[in-house]
Amino acid sequence: MSPTTNSDAAMHTGMARIPCSDNSPEWLCDNINDLLKSSRSVDEEGITEDLDACIEAELDFGTAYALLRSRWSWKCPSCSNSEYLALHNPTSGRCTCILCLYAKDEMGVEIPGPLNVISDPYNMLPRRIWDLYANRVVPFSCSQPPKCTKCSTITQQPPIYPFHAISHSWAQYRKSDFSEINQNHWEVPLPLYADIYKVREEMLQKIGAEYCWLDVLCLRQERKDKRKEKERQLEWATDVPTIGNVYQLCAGIMRYFNGLGVNFSEGSMIDSYHWLTRAWTLQEIRPESLMYTGAVDSAKYPIPLHAKLYGKSVPCLMLRQHLAPLAQLARDCDSPNGCSILELIRHMKARYASNDLDKITGISYLLKSVTLPVYDPAESIESAWVRGIVHIRYLLKLEILFNCPYARRPCTGEKPAVVTWIPTWKDLMTIDSPIVTLARPTLPPSGEPKHVHNSKIKALNVLEYHGGTALEYCSIRNVRYNEYVVTPMAKNSAHATAEFGFYSTHSENAVQAPQIPNGSKYVLVTHGNANTDNFTWVVCRQIDAKVNDLSSRSRQWADFSRSLQRGVKVLEKIGILMTDDSRVLLAPNAPFYVQKEPFCYFI
Numbered sequence: 331m332s333p334t335t336n337s338d339a340a341m342h343t344g345m346a347r348i349p350c351s352d353n354s355p356e357w358l359c360d361n362i363n364d365l366l367k368s369s370r371s372v373d374e375e376g377i378t379e380d381l382d383a384c385i386e387a388e389l390d391f392g393t394a395y396a397l398l399r400s401r402w403s404w405k406c407p408s409c410s411n412s413e414y415l416a417l418h419n420p421t422s423g424r425c426t427c428i429l430c431l432y433a434k435d436e437m438g439v440e441i442p443g444p445l446n447v448i449s450d451p452y453n454m455l456p457r458r459i460w461d462l463y464a465n466r467v468v469p470f471s472c473s474q475p476p477k478c479t480k481c482s483t484i485t486q487q488p489p490i491y492p493f494h495a496i497s498h499s500w501a502q503y504r505k506s507d508f509s510e511i512n513q514n515h516w517e518v519p520l521p522l523y524a525d526i527y528k529v530r531e532e533m534l535q536k537i538g539a540e541y542c543w544l545d546v547l548c549l550r551q552e553r554k555d556k557r558k559e560k561e562r563q564l565e566w567a568t569d570v571p572t573i574g575n576v577y578q579l580c581a582g583i584m585r586y587f588n589g590l591g592v593n594f595s596e597g598s599m600i601d602s603y604h605w606l607t608r609a610w611t612l613q614e615i616r617p618e619s620l621m622y623t624g625a626v627d628s629a630k631y632p633i634p635l636h637a638k639l640y641g642k643s644v645p646c647l648m649l650r651q652h653l654a655p656l657a658q659l660a661r662d663c664d665s666p667n668g669c670s671i672l673e674l675i676r677h678m679k680a681r682y683a684s685n686d687l688d689k690i691t692g693i694s695y696l697l698k699s700v701t702l703p704v705y706d707p708a709e710s711i712e713s714a715w716v717r718g719i720v721h722i723r724y725l726l727k728l729e730i731l732f733n734c735p736y737a738r739r740p741c742t743g744e745k746p747a748v749v750t751w752i753p754t755w756k757d758l759m760t761i762d763s764p765i766v767t768l769a770r771p772t773l774p775p776s777g778e779p780k781h782v783h784n785s786k787i788k789a790l791n792v793l794e795y796h797g798g799t800a801l802e803y804c805s806i807r808n809v810r811y812n813e814y815v816v817t818p819m820a821k822n823s824a825h826a827t828a829e830f831g832f833y834s835t836h837s838e839n840a841v842q843a844p845q846i847p848n849g850s851k852y853v854l855v856t857h858g859n860a861n862t863d864n865f866t867w868v869v870c871r872q873i874d875a876k877v878n879d880l881s882s883r884s885r886q887w888a889d890f891s892r893s894l895q896r897g898v899k900v901l902e903k904i905g906i907l908m909t910d911d912s913r914v915l916l917a918p919n920a921p922f923y924v925q926k927e928p929f930c931y932f933i
Contacts (some may be wrong), residue, residue, distance in 0.1 A: 346392025376416025396464035501589035574613035
């Protein structure tokens, strides 16, 4: 047991099951005092009312202990006030305190209303927490000290009290049973032969945890009851996309690599149910100093993982070596510049999930967007992917535009008139050719467009760009595999027509790889300049909004078409190319049709 943990405050399972209704307030008070080594009395204001409410609600002693103990042993750090602050207020008509809500089969947690967007995703706290001392799941607020009513210096909520979290992989074979730990509110899915009580024991003894967040206990699971299932869906809409907050806020993480409570085994690294290969665990990475490995003998450290790829053994790597790139990815996500979206997709592509919607949800969270889309399991994968792109930061959208080699191709049932700068999720997950790491775009001189958050533009998934350079009236001819010849039109007949060698950043001998067709009147747009290297040119076709009649797509497109200003380019992305002749093309006196800092709408 950790020296910082009060082992005597953790009650036995049998004691937690004792009904409060079988005992008096005095008995409850004395036993809570014994566990917390305190000296509260039923004569203190508020204590008898709270204990009577527990008895009336027919709670067991474990639940009552979990609901009350943060207030029972509380002491204000500023003014040393230790006055008991009651939860129950019977004189206020219909009492909405946690004790009464818990008794009404709501677990003391308010059911959220339907939402379309999560407006403040990274400040959301867990709804519930597993009190390991009481072995009961209670509202998260019960793990936090109350706000002092006497100390005038404390005007805000107290800081979050430390709690731990469990990160685990889903086992292939599971069982689901009701549990007294969450008051039988939903069935708890566990791996076969796993024991949740041994998980509690390990959390208490190995890392000295007091409170713990575990998804199967603290997050509603599927129910047959229609009303309960509706409540689960409403919670999941906001809680699933922000589940990473739990692991960012917690004091430490216990990992179970082979399933919750399952003993660690040196199995294959590429097992689709191993912790290292699951999509959700990307959100659950923290520095190694804050992570612990569960169900493993400490004598086995450092832990080797023997991997087999295509039936052949590969060099044995230590577990820490497998975790190193994930820890680096977590640091990149937390950095001021954030993580590359294409690098994140590369990591996620190699992982397994129940469905790709989980991968898209995980990517959206890790990109630290200002807003997040809600989780909707009924939504199609491609629709969820496009909706997720709407919420990401502007620079990440530019990264997709300039660094992703794939233009969007219509999916099954999708109209041809869809935006082209967002590749399909299917292409990103199935095309084998690697995405080359290129220089990430920076904000253009004009900065982030003022209209980038315009609701009409976002609804159409139009990307506004004002910067870089555009090379107009270009002819493109494919000469071999991924090699092209680009011929910009000369400004006048006095200049000879020049040809420049371009190449694509992906292999084009794959059946599913997109090709840039031979043709003329292409527009090439870049974010680089003559002083930088390793940047790309986006190959586009320009649309004349008045001739091509964007308004035929929908009323929203009609409004967009009418709002276009003179000189604005409306472009469809075809692909991206690179060249070693960028300095010549971007030279100040280049004899081609070059436009500096063009105003473009990519559709």
